Amino acid sequence: MKLIAIQKLLNATILTGKELLDHLEVKMICGSDLISDVLSFTKERSLLLTGLTNPQIIRAAEMIDLCGIVFVRGKRPGDDVIRMARERKIPLLVTELPLFESCGVLYNAGLPGCSGLSLATGGDKSVAAPRPS
Amino acid sequence: MSQPRVLLEIPVEGNNFTTAGEAASRVKRTLQKLGIDSALIRRVSIATYEAEMNIVIHAEYGKIVLQVDAGGVTVLAEDRGKGIPDLNQAMTAGFSTASDRARAMGFGAGMGLPNIKKCTDQLEIDTQVNVGTKVVMKFTYPTTS
Numbered sequence: 126m127k128l129i130a131i132q133k134l135l136n137a138t139i140l141t142g143k144e145l146l147d148h149l150e151v152k153m154i155c156g157s158d159l160i161s162d163v164l165s166f167t168k169e170r171s172l173l174l175t176g177l178t179n180p181q182i183i184r185a186a187e188m189i190d191l192c193g194i195v196f197v198r199g200k201r202p203g204d205d206v207i208r209m210a211r212e213r214k215i216p217l218l219v220t221e222l223p224l225f226e227s228c229g230v231l232y233n234a235g236l237p238g239c240s241g242l243s244l245a246t247g248g249d250k251s252v253a254a255p256r257p258s
Numbered sequence: 259m260s261q262p263r264v265l266l267e268i269p270v271e272g273n274n275f276t277t278a279g280e281a282a283s284r285v286k287r288t289l290q291k292l293g294i295d296s297a298l299i300r301r302v303s304i305a306t307y308e309a310e311m312n313i314v315i316h317a318e319y320g321k322i323v324l325q326v327d328a329g330g331v332t333v334l335a336e337d338r339g340k341g342i343p344d345l346n347q348a349m350t351a352g353f354s355t356a357s358d359r360a361r362a363m364g365f366g367a368g369m370g371l372p373n374i375k376k377c378t379d380q381l382e383i384d385t386q387v388n389v390g391t392k393v394v395m396k397f398t399y400p401t402t403s
Contacts, residue, residue, distance in 0.1 A: 160311075161369035164304050165376070177364045181311075184279030188286065188303040 126151050126236055128193055128216060131172065134230055135220040137195060141207050142216025149192045149216065155239045156197075156228040160185050166239050167191065174227050178202035183209040191215065197224045262332060266324040270313045272339065275363060278314040281322040282307035285333065288324060294331070295400050302331055305377040305395050308370045309335035315360045316340065317390065330379070330398040341387040349375065 129146040132139065139146070152170040157163050158177050167173065167189055174195045175182060183206055186194055193216035196202065201219055210217045220227055232238070265288055268281040286303040306322060313320035317339025325332040342348045349371050356366030375381050380396035 158364055159367040159369075160364040161308065161367040161373055164308065165369050165373045169300070175364075179275075179363045181275065181279060181363055181365075184283065184307065187279075187283060188307045189300060 126234065128172070131195070131231065132218055134234055135195060135218070135222060135227055137218035137220040140201070140217040140219060141211045142193060142214065145193075145214065145216050151192050151236065153239050154228060154231050154236050156224050158224075164189060168239050171239055174224055176200055176224060178206060180206050180209055182206075183213065183215065186210075186215050187213050193218065195220055195227065197222060197227050262325040262327040264323060264325050266322070268322045270310055270320045270322055270337070272314060272316075272318045272320070272337075274314060275359075278311060279307060281310045285322065285324050289331065292326070298331070298397055298400060301377040302333060302395075302397050305374045306333050306335070308373050309333070309393050309395065311365060312370055312391075312393075313337045313339075315356050315365060320390070330396060332397070333395045335393040335395070336390065338390040341389055341391055342383075342385040343387050345383060345385060
């Protein structure tokens with residue numbers, strides 16, 4: 126899915142990288158507030174949804190070639206972070222939706238997570254659905 | 259095998275979260291200029307960033323050294339600091355001694371060393387309590403068929 130379609134689904138504000146949104150194809154989504162988890166589990170051409178707005182999230186994005194970052198809960202990074210992202214051509218968006226809802230919207234729209242796991246058969250790997258308690 | 263060529267030697271300052279990540283960024287850009295396989299660069303970048311952040315979070319100061327030779331890439335992360343009292347525990351996913359300040363920035367998931375191990379082809383860790391830690395990360399070029 127193109128990043129511009131994701132921006133519309135999340136009704137997100139564009140902080141930088143507007144010219145890239147029509148071209149960048151997002152393959153999967155990672156939602157996390159832990160940098161090492163992002164580094165460990167995110168694959169190439171992923172979009173990160175996070176509440177972290179410090180400069181290290183841009184550093185991490187640079188290391189793993191993320192398609193872009195969506196800041197959730199209406200959190201906006203400082204100008205230094207936006208400048209770092211602009212220099213590295215990493216689009217930044219902000220949505221008012223919380224992390225869970227944002228991920229849900231994109232999952233419903235057909236975007237998978239980075240694990241390759243699926244509760245139903247048909248994913249790379251399937252896991253047993255938990256029983257309701 | 260050719261002699262390893264040192265391409266970069268970058269000092270890393272402990273507890274400086276403003277410059278943290280610059281060494282890994284320079285390592286990545288240098289490898290991209292050499293035209294190395296992008297999947298290999300990704301592994302080197304992740305491991306180097308994790309190792310650099312370990313120095314920033316846990317040590318007084320240190321350095322990142324990038325070497326290349328005919329067989330692959332080697333990154334050395336060496337620091338002066340408190341060392342690792344129990345290496346097996348530190349290698350366990352989820353274990354962390356990161357400060358509250360580091361945790362507030364999204365670190366301290368306890369995935370740093372496990373991540374480094376996952377990304378490297380060969381990993382050597384030499385650590386001494388109250389002296390420091392030396393991490394040698396080796397990455398082999400993919401074989402072409």
